[in-house]
Amino acid sequence: MRYKIMKKLISGIMTASMLLSTAAFVPGTATNFPTLKEDSILIMTKDRSAVCGTNGTVSADALAAEFDGDVTIKSPSGEVITGDTAIPTESTVENAGGSVGVIIAGDVNRDGKINLGDVATVLKHVAKWTVDISEDAADVDVNGKVNLGDASRMLQFIAKWGVKLGNTKIVVDTAPQTAVAEDAGTILWAGHGTDKYERTKAVTGGAVTYTINAAKNEAEGATVYINPSEDKKDVTVSATDFVNCYGDTVKTEAFTFYYHNMKESGYMPDALMPTDSTYTAKVNAGESQGFYLRATTTEETEAGLYESTVSIKSEGKEIKRAKIYLNVWDLTLNDADAPRSSFGLDKMAPARNHNIDGVADPERYNEMYKKYYDFLLDQRICAYVLPYNVETPEADLYINDPRVNSFVVYGTGYGGAMDATIEQLQARYEKLKDTDAFGKAYLYCADEPYDGKPDDDYGDMRTTKALIDEYFPGGKQVVPMETGTHITRYDGFIEYLRQTTDILCPKTYAYIPLKYYDSTEIGNANVWKFVQPDLSRDYGTYADFADKMVKEEGKEAWWYFAGLPAAPLTTYHASVDGMYVRMSGFQMYQENVTGVLYYATTDYLNGNAVFNGYGLQYSSGLGFEAWGNGKLLFSGMRHGIDGPIGSVRLDYIRDSFEDYMYLVMAERVIGKEATDALVEKVTRDLVDFETDAAKMQAVRAEIAEAIMTAQAE
Structure with a gap:
């Protein structure tokens, strides 16, 4: 019915008369030109040359009341306007320091009214008639154009449909909104x-x-x-x-x-x-x-x-x-402040998720891997392996992307995804050696060494170190370390790490303070102790020697997540509140950790998870289910998406990385002591941290305010 009325209105107003006038305003140039009150309902244009946001007509007294101090309002022709007189668009507000213009959205004819005459002028302008029009006032839908959409919006406003005209101040409305078919139940x-x-x-x-x-x-x-x-x-x-x-x-x-x-x-x-x-x-x-x-x-x-x-x-x-x-x-936020990340992405899993035969259709196989890689990268997460071989020109787009801060140049296992020949490794070295991207590359050949197979594990670490020295000098080896309780039986373990490992990468619980080692607070899921008691007596805690190796020898300190750690520590499990994921970013900064490794994002071979499915079961082997472990990406094929569907935990992980970026920035501008004090409001150590999102957000706001204040000085 409203649309029929609108059609009649449009046909009728095409013959309406127009009120025409011309004027110009001069923006204030002094520092004390007219300024809106802090609580004003109006806004200034971006260039601060005019005031707008009345959402309808406004009287002279009402407009003057929105400004600090005494102001004079003049019409487009220069006459002083006072009292209840409506203000035409292109009027000016003046004081001793200068003047600003006034835009009354919808007052196309500059007469202080918004009526069918204004709509008629817009329609004639659209029809390319020669009419005098205030284009700033006519662009009521604020899209930089004057067209039929503006005429329609003005008609809706005149018909009291509740629409807004022009730029208006946004005010948080805490009242319930009403849906078209509102369901009160x-x-x-x-x-x-x-x-x-x-x-x-x-x-x-x-x-x-x-x-x-x-x-x-x-x-x-x-x-x-x-x-x-x-x-x-x-x-x-x-x-x-x-x-x-x-x-x-x-x-x-x-x-x-x-x-x-x-x-x-x-x-x-x-x-x-x-x-x-x-x-x-x-x-x-x-x-x-x-x-x-x-x-x-x-x-x-x-x-x-x-x-x-x-x-x-x-x-x-x-x-x-x-x-x-x-x-x-x-x-x-500065991309360079992001922690390094290294997340497993099985090259075969994306193809299997979408029923792609890699042998029959290698192009489609590689395309789907790239989609999954890009999906992770959009969340600031770097998968182990780039979509293209590092030595190829196609890889340059990723190598030079500031969000890509880590990639494997040589590795073993993981279904062959990290495999490379010596010739490829040499070619990658020649390509990267004199570039900033060299520091992004690493080798990943040894994984979770323990005393059951020391010769194999330690041999892998030694072999990789020798490989680096010969074919990729200056490169770094990462070695994820699940536990230190077994390997402490071998003399000189720390010295061995020092000689062979460039990126230290234990599970997060290596940083649990000594006071919790005989406590029940951390639960059965986290009973594996990293360096207690043998190494702690001789060398101190893991955190002690990691900090020393970072400061004195240029090592990197990462940590990693898998089936463990589990709650009540920060974890990537799906069954816990999102704060258990997000708080890991604050804890990374607190423990001087600069990188995160996660073993898999598409581990569908454990529990009830299957390719194309949405199961999250993962048997930890420790008497509990590590729900969602290694599963951060799902197939979109079942629901019309030719690519991955993400877990909300990916958002939480990205949030944790960006929280870390705030803290790195804060340290630069307000100092480490002040930053540490803010961090301690939400986390004291790996066990004692806040899970209340409101508290975390309040501290995050404090951090942001401290940064902005320091940057403004």
Whole structure:
């Protein structure tokens, strides 16, 4: 019905008369030119030449009240305007320091009104009639153009449809939003991205909106959950791009949580089903369904507040709606500050996930591996092996990418994915030796040495070291070390590491303080002790000798995750709250660890996981299930995606890396002592850390504020 009315209005107003006028305003040049009050509902244009954001007409007194100090308002023709008189667009606000213009979006005819006459002028302008028009006022949908969309928006405004005209200030609205087919029986609440709820948990609700905080060049998330009183089917989610008051946007992605059966932990969310997949959710009455919203800023993103509208539908009808906000801090994360990462990606797994025969179709086989590699890289994660052989020109795009900080040039095992000939190794050395990328390369030939096969393991380490000296001089060997309790029986273990290993890489629990070694706090899952008691008496803790080797000999200190560590330590398991993953970034900084290794992202051969499937079972061999261990990527084939579908844990891992980047930046600008004090608010050691997302976010905001303050000085 509204559209019929609109058509009649358009046909009628084409004959409406126009009010024409011309004027110009002069931007203030002094430092004390008219300035809006801090709590003003209006905004300045980006170039600060004009004020806008009235979203309709405004009187002279009301406009003057938005400014600090005394101001004079003049019409486009230069006449002083006071009292209740409506302000025309292209008026000016003046004080002793200068002047700023006024844009009243929709007041195309500069008469202080927004009516059908303005719409008529826009339509004539679009039809290329010669009309005098205020284009700034006419571009009401803020897309840099004046077209039929602006006329339509103005008609909707005149008809009181609740639309906005022009750039308007974004204000966080904490009230519930109303969907088109609002379902009063469905509860909605929003929260931090790490919030994970078991599906059958009947949550009674909470905040209906959430504000994400992020720097430039960062990704951050939020969650939205619903709990219906009646069964819902074909449930989907969508979200508008985050947009600020100037119409600038931030890339926004919405996902539906997929729930995995984790037995004793119940049905927990992990896989993120994208909006362009064919997946839809079924939600039983009294159960919860979650959605994940990811905002990704760039180095060019404008600081300030943005908003996105999240729409949840069932059977095509919008049943719930929410506003999520994004506050972008005026600081930019530096790719060079990211920790090094080395994550296993089996070359065969992507092909198997999508029923690709690598022999019959090698091009498709390699294409799918590249898609999986790129998917990880978008989360700041580097897989072991580049999509192209290092020595080839095709690899240069990755080698020179600032996000790629690690890649294997030679290795063994892992299904042959890291294999290379001596000739290839030599060619890779010649290519990289005089470049900055040389420091990204490493060799990975020995894995988890222990006393059951010391000759083999130690022999591998010695052989690789000799190989480096001869064919890749200056290169580095990484050796993941699962436990030190067995290998302490061999004399000079630390000296052996010193001679053969360039990248020290134990499991995280090597950094557990001595005070916990006889404690039950860390649980049976983490009882393996790394260097106690033998080496600690002679050399100190692992952290002691690792720090010494890093400072005195240029070694790198990494750590790695697998079936262990498990909660209550930070872990990459899927069955725990997201904070157990995210807090690992703060702990990396605290322990002077600069790299992370994770053995696999596509380990589908353990437990109930299968290629093309979504099972997360992993038998740890220690009396518990390490849910999701080695499984961070899923096949998109079942749901119309020609590539991987990610786990929400990938987002948490990226978040942990970016938290680390904040801390590296903070150390540069406010010093290590001040940075350490902030870190200790959320983590004291590997066992004692916060799992409350609100506390972590508050400290993160303190860190950001400290950085911005220091950079402004």
